[in-house]
Amino acid sequence: MPFWKIYHPIGAFTAEDKRALSQRITELYRALPKFYVIVVFQEVAPESFYMGGEPAHNFVRIWVDHIARSFPPDAKKLKAKWMGWVEKALEPYIKDRGRDWEIHIDETPFDLWQIQGMPAPPPNSEYEKLWLEQNKPVPYPIQEPA
Structure with missing residues (x-):
């Protein structure tokens, strides 16, 4: 599952923006069932968003958890290519x-x-392909694990 948490100033995105951006993010994961991809938009009040001890009124912070797939540790070129797509x-x-923005990915x-x-x-696997086709678990x- 890719789980994206997008922290942003109040009103930074319209409802249509959120829908369109979540669809763009989902498209990054074409090989996975769509229901794996979760995007949460979290508005942060101006008095609650700080960077370096100063208010961050124009900042978007993105935290991604990758679970369904991970990058091989030595795949620097693949990781750089992926970040370019992102x-x-x-x-x-x-x-x-x-x-202004920042993103990081945890695996x-x-x-x-x-x-x-x-x-x-x-x-x-065949079962993952079934989940992909039916777009549900x-x-x-x-x-059982060995």
């Missing part, structure tokens, strides 16, 4: 509007994740 997706809603171990009480199917025979 910046392109964000650009019309953040950079092009003159906002959670795949085996510490469940959906509706089930571990997610292994990546690229579907019960499957779960193998």
Whole structure:
């Protein structure tokens, strides 16, 4: 699951902006079931957003948790390419509007994740393909860890 938390000033995004940006983010994860991708927009009041001890009125902070997939530790070029795609997706809603921004991605171990009480199917498995096609978690025979 990619879980995106977007902290932003009040009124930075309209409802349509939020929908369109969440769709752009979802498109970054074409190989995953769409329901894996969660985007939360969190408005932060001016008196509650500080950077370096000073109010941050024009700042957007994005925190992403990757669980369904992770990058190999030595894949620097792939990571740089991915971050370029991310910046392109964000650009019309953040950079092009003159906002300052920062993003980071955490990677959670795949085996510490469940959906509706089930571990997610292994990546690229037949059951994950079924979840992708149906765009929802579907019960499957779960193998106990060795």
